[in-house]
Amino acid sequence: MATKLSTIGDGALWFWAKIRRQDLVDLCRQSAGEVLLTCMVPRDRAMLSHFGDWHSVLNESPLAPEIPGESDEELEARLNRMFDDFEDRLRAAGARDLGRPHWPEDLRAEVEQGWESILEPGNYGRFGSWQATKHELRADDVVGAVRLER
Template sequence: MGYNLSADQLLLHTIQTEEAFEGLLTTGALVPDPSRVDPLHADAYGWLYRQMAARLPTKGDGAVWFWAQIRRQDLVEICKQSPGEVLLTCRMPRERVLLSQFGDWHSALNRSPLLIELPGERDEEYCARLERAFQEVETRIRAAGMARDAGYQHWPEDLRRELECSWEFFLDPGNYGRYDNWQATVHCLYEDDVVEAVRLQG
């Protein structure tokens, strides 16, 4: 679909409610509301917002989400699940966009270490290494006198720092193959960024 993650201008897709789309047309901008984030994943979103603040020239309190690279059939299926909403196709300067690999973003959502398969590593070896890493996290949390579902901000600082450093890997497209699904976040979507809007039918 013409995706090029290293281009100066990125092709992006986002599905928004009719209300959000009308607001974009009325005000010329769609500004995200960070209070709508699922509290279960507030830690991951908080980390992502800090990455956006550090890496992007723009400012803001939340994120508008896009697909930056996705298989056509996957996008079609997502659209089928969103009747009554609006699919926006956008072009946006790369410098305003933070990319993240869709699958590995779930490491942050789950507050788990991101481990990359080693060259020549067999599946069972990788799974065993991953299990050891998970167990180490649990052990360090318990040693600090708390349960895993305790507030992430109360976890040992060195553990949080290690986890967050591992997550930075999925922000670099150079670490992945060319066919992975990629998502993108920006601080604000402007009406001028939109090249096409399609209302999705039920």
């Protein structure tokens, strides 16, 4: 965030930047009593990332970008092969239960190489929920609020 945003700060607030309506409705149904804010934020104050691919970073997993024309079944099979192969190589190196800083350099580099791509909307595939991360939320960023009820 420090290199991507025009703002500074220690905080990191998370927002939906793009989500299918039905997915948002489903999430809201699970959040009775919460308040849903609608915000308008200048692009230079929000770092976009692909929601699903962000979990590759959180899980210290390799990132597998989609291949144009690939079916859901082909994508799933390729992901399973890739993750199994990566896990096998981690185990063979004796590093499976170690944190990423202690992995062999080639495995660490393989995982880290994809991280920048999750910050570029042009790389997002068909599973397009985007998240935004900001240092702060200003009152004038909020354009609507609604209490969620069942």
